[in-house]
Amino acid sequence: MADNGVENNSGSQNVDKQIEQKVAAQSAEQLKQEMxxxxxxxxxxxKDIIVDMQENRNFQHKFDGDKDDIGTARGRANSITEFIKKMFVAAKIAPEKVPAAEKPVQTDPKAPVLTPESTKLLKKLGEKIIIENITDQTAPYFYDLLKSITNGEVKTTEDLLRAVQKAAPLREISPGMFEKLQNASVDYAVNNFNTPEKEAKQKFGVPDVEQNQGYNEQNERRAVEDRSADQSFDENWQHYFSGYFSEGDEKNLVHALYTPTSFVKYYEGVQQWVKDNNKNKNINLDEKEVSKKASEEMEARITLLFGKLYTRLDHEKPAEYFQSIEQEDIMKGIIPVKHELKRRLQKLGSKVDEYLKEQKDQGKEVPIFFQRFEQDTETVAIDVGEKGKQNLKPRVRYNTRMGSKTASGSHFTHYLDQVIDHYIEARKYTHNSRAVFLHPADPQKGFYGQMALFAAETSTLDFDQMMLLPDNDVFQSAFGLYNKMIEEGFAKHDWRHPSASMFTPKMNQHTTQIEERVIKQLKAMYEDMSEERLSAALT
Known part of the structure; x- marks a missing residue:
């Protein structure tokens, strides 16, 4: 449950004496070095807080260890909390100790560096935010805000808005505290940057009284809908999904398909994952590039979710045809799981747009979605007449255009649904292409009759789409490696027959020896990719 930032009356009466003493013992330069x-x-x-929010829907992450031991996570978190408190206290009782980027005008050069704007702003924030209520969970999100202020980056209302947005996760972790931060920012923008009050409220997402009442009712309705959907999810997890998917991210991803709230929050978590992942590689991305990569990652994760169903199908019954295995156990088998996932994805559609509009109307930032390609259709006349006779028939032609393009929430979920359909057809094709060689020949149609029937079921469109699916580069690499290793196996025997063990799985294993060699090569080529994802591309 998120903290609501309720004031501690006894704590708010007095400034923490220990913090005050520590401020008195430090200089502005020492505080800057500590920052x-x-x-x-x-x-x-x-990172710890975000992981807990995404995986466990927990907005109050508990750090492990002793708060006085800097060698533990809790000790390190406590040191951040203490510093944030010291900064607010310094602005209140010792403004000359607030570290700043610019030297003051007409002062002794030996005096502590001071930027009046940063001190006034910190003091205003400290008046609104009860210092005793700053916790290990909220302090890290004040850090970037305070750093922007003390670096002299806040000189206009727009600068202040950018600084406050760095603390946006507080909206989930401590709504009450974030509201205080918004109100303090509005007051400061009005009184110090001469911004009209209505404009300032709009910028910082602070609604008027009448608007606020409407938003509260809107949010309450949304909360009721979310609770009902969460209950359905818990029931369906036990009934359908727990036998196929694991706890943790897979469970969170399935849950994200149940409400627009959880879908958008999960997507925002993916955006943060993209940022962190690229920062670790010293790659700086702008917001547009982050959203593009997050959309691609979201597409890949949802596709892999469905892929897990069919990888299991490939492993357990490789000699049976796709259709017959898929339809086994109509109560808890692959079909009901697939239908429930797709139904939830389709229901999200316009609901995501409604949710994003609500958030935008309330002055909150909303994410942007991208799709990697778009597809449209045109009807063309095709001559199907015999030689010398014209017989034009209308035929639908599919046109696919590559290139990332922004998409609304409903278009993005519809796009994901299309990708899943093509992915399932691709998995059907790859499974049956193996099964046709392992399955006994039909006594009526014979082996080649089966082949013809199998080929007729797969459309040209599905073949084209295989190269557009997520991880298609891995699929193509696996395909090339597989062919190369088959050729090597045949070459060893003068191209007459393959090695005896090449297509035979080892005991208690699903993959053949040649597939194991391909996986080994793929691991070397795609070091950051999980073995599960590589296996899905291979099958």
């Missing part, structure tokens, strides 16, 4: 030392700890703490 720089904490940067890596802040990143680590945020």
């Amino acid at each position: 720089n030392r904490l940067e890596d700890r802040v990143k680590e703490a945020k």
Whole structure:
């Protein structure tokens, strides 16, 4: 449950004496050095908090260890909390100790560096935010805000808005505290940057009284709908999904398909994952590039979710045809799981757009979605007449255009649904292409009759779409490696027959020896990709 930032009356009466004493013992330069030392700890703490929010829907992450032991996660988090409190206290009782980027005008050069704007702003924030209510969970998100202020980056209302947006996760972790931060920012923008109150409220997402009442009713309705959907999810997880998917991210991803709230929050988590992943590689992406990569990652994760169903099908019954295995156990088998997932994805559609509009109307930032390609159709006349006779028939032609393009929430979910359909057809083709060689020949049609029937079921469109599916580069690499290794096996025997063990799985294993060699090569080529994802591309 998120903290609501309720004031502690007894604590708010007095400034923490220990914090006050520590401020008195430090200079502005020492506080600045401490701020720089904490940067890596802040990143680590945020990462722990975000992971807990995504995997366990827990907005109050508990850090392990002793708060007085800097060698533990809790000790490091506590050091951040203490520093944030010291900064607010310094702005209130010792403004000359607030570290700043610019030297003051007409002062002794030996005096502590001071930027009046940063001190006034910190003091205003400290008046609204009860310092005793700052916790290990909220402190890391004040760090970037305070750093922007003390670096002299806040000189206009727009600058202040950008700084406050760095603390946006507080909206989930501590709604009450984030509301205080918004109100303090509005007051400061009005009184110090001469911004009209209505405009300032709109910028910082603070609604008027009448608007606020409407938003509260809207949010309450949304909360009721979300609770009902969560109950359905819990029941369906036990009934359908727990036998196919694991706890953790897979469970969270399935849950994300049940409400627009959870879908958008999961997507925002993927955006943060993209940012962190690229920062670790020293790659800086702008927001548009982050959204593009997050959309691609979301597409890949949802596709892999369905892929897990069919990888299991490939492993357990490789000699049976796709259709017959898929339709086994109509109560808890693959078909009901697939239908429930697709039904939830289709229901999201316009609901995501409604949710995003609500968030935007309330002054909150909303994410952007991208799709990798778009597809449209045209009807063309095809001559199907015999030689010398014209017989034009209308035929539908599918046109696919590559290139990332922004998409609304409903278009993005519809796009995902299309990708899943093509992915399932691709898995059907690859499964049956193996099964046709392992399955006994039909006594009526014979082996080649089966082949003809199998080929007729797969459309040209599905073949084209295989190269557009997520991880298609891995699929193509696996295909090339597989062919190369088959050729090597035949070459060893003068191209007359393959090695005896090449297509034979080892005991208690699903993959053949040649597939194991391909997986080994793929691991070397795609070091950051999970073995499960590589196996899905191979099958």
